[in-house]
Amino acid sequence: MNELTLLSRLAVALAIGLLVGLERGWKTREVGDGQRAAGLRTFALSGLLGGVAGALSQITSSWVLAAALLGHAGTFAAFRLLEARDDRDVSATGTVAAILTFMLGAFAVLGEVRVAVAAAVAMTLLLALRDPLHRWLRGLRWEEIRAILVLLSMSFLLLPVLPNRTIDPWGAVNPAEIWFLAILIAAISFGGYVAIRLFGDRLGVLMAALAGGLASSTATTLTLSRFARSTPGLENTLSAGILLAGAVMAVRVCVIVGLLNQGLALELVLPLAAMLAVMGLGILVLLFSRRHTMSGNQAALATSNPLELATALKLSAFIAIVLLAAGAAKAYIGDSAVLAVAAVSGIADVDAVTISMARLGGQSIGSETALIAIAIAIAVNTLTKSVMAAFIGGRGVGVPVMVINLLALAAGTLLLLLLP
Known part of the structure; x- marks a missing residue:
């Protein structure tokens, strides 16, 4: 030295x-x-x-x-x-x-x-x-300490020992990635719980939706819908949060495609902008409606369980089954199954389809096929979240989410069809 x-x-x-x-x-x-x-x-x-x-x-x-x-x-x-x-x-x-x-x-x-x-x-x-x-530390409850310990155990004890490779004949299911998804879903649930405790019902839901949408809008929809089932009276706030997570998902798709395939991103940006405009308008209507103001004074979110571990494991298992089915379909049907695979994959998430289509679009797969595949994945995922909100959260959440999502999809599809 x-x-x-x-x-x-x-x-x-x-x-x-x-x-x-x-x-x-x-x-x-x-x-x-x-x-x-x-x-x-x-x-x-x-x-x-x-x-x-x-x-x-x-x-x-x-x-x-x-x-x-x-x-x-x-x-x-x-x-x-x-x-x-x-x-x-x-x-x-x-x-x-x-x-x-x-x-x-x-x-x-x-x-x-x-x-x-x-x-x-x-x-x-x-x-x-x-x-x-x-x-x-003085304000911590035992449920919160237990949730933190479970998350740490899942992340640092179990995740490192799982095989980080595909284990099925079609190369679709990776145990480490599936378990990481379970951790992500559980962490979003815990993050929503913390945000609501820190910022209150209205702002806490929006903060949780914004952060959760960056990771998984599907998992965020699941978490907020469960809140609605356990706490009637805040349906508009939770509906707005679900729509906000979906809007963040649309922005995330555009950014990912833009980083990987600028030409494809230019074709997607206007349809996605139309979807975002409708969703944004719907969020404002829900947040500032008279019903929201009245109900917000009568109810408080029931957030006694900070970690929805069972729900996270079930959703991760479902996604693994979807990935397995998509891998088998692609293997046995061939490249003509790209759109079918996009539709099936969109049930769980859009990132896998978005990344693969952005990389392959204009090369081994035509740009038009890649564009349609991404659009199908977004549409299926949006409809899936609408059904999930209605089935888990009830009509109070399901109806506004379904109506606004359908209007957003209609606006995006119309622009996609009209553009050359």
Whole structure:
């Protein structure tokens, strides 16, 4: 390591200490000089000490770094103990933060600078958000803790051990992808639950629909429809949320096609814009209707179950069956089954058809066929969500969603037919 590199890394180590020290010093700014164990200067020196110890260990022995760490930790702990006796504060956060600041200073010299800086920023955020985190923890329910643990188990324990390859003869079903879809559906359900608790019924539903539509409008429709079944009186709000998720899906399709096939995107943009205009108008009517205002004061969403795990597993299993059927149809019928496959796949989602058609359109598949396949997938998916909303959410949600979706599909189809 040359001199310039060493100086720059030591500067990063000092900056890490200053960053943490700024937060620690601000928290204890009301305490007089000499009455606190550590502040801005002490943490800045801790980061620089770690960097210097790391540099010395490179030219001497790793024991130098170990001895410096033990000395730093012991000294800091001793002064923190004296401070705790005076103010009766038994928190170990300051001591842990000082040790971590020293270690990140050393890592900035010995390892990856960007990783050290990222870890320092994360530590500072955790320290600065103490009060909001404590309030959030006090407000947690057991159902929410259980939901978080289940999601983490699904994501980090089960997902890595599933085979990430297709297991059927037609190369359609990938267990890891299906399980990831189950995680996604469950996460959308949990996200909707959190959004409603944080922002209230009306804004929470819209926030959940907006975020959920980016991932899966089908799963979002399922979640909001279940809310409607358990809580009558908020049908217009939930209908608007379902339509918003569908509108986000249409925008997502246009963006995906635009990134992969600009020519195909130009043919899709006007029909999709017509759909979005009708959906947007329908959302505004639902949100500002008199019925919405009256019902919104009489009901609150029942959000006792933050994680619809059984529903997520059932929908994922259904999608796996649809993919298997689509793979078999394509294998036995050939390329002429592209439109049929698009229709069947659209029952679950439109992304697979959108990506494949955007890649193949104008090459192994004609542009007109690719365009029609994407349009069929969007239409089938929109109708499927309408039926799902009616079947699960009841007439109060099903009727407005069905009517507005049919009008949107009619507008998009009309433009698609009229355009050359």
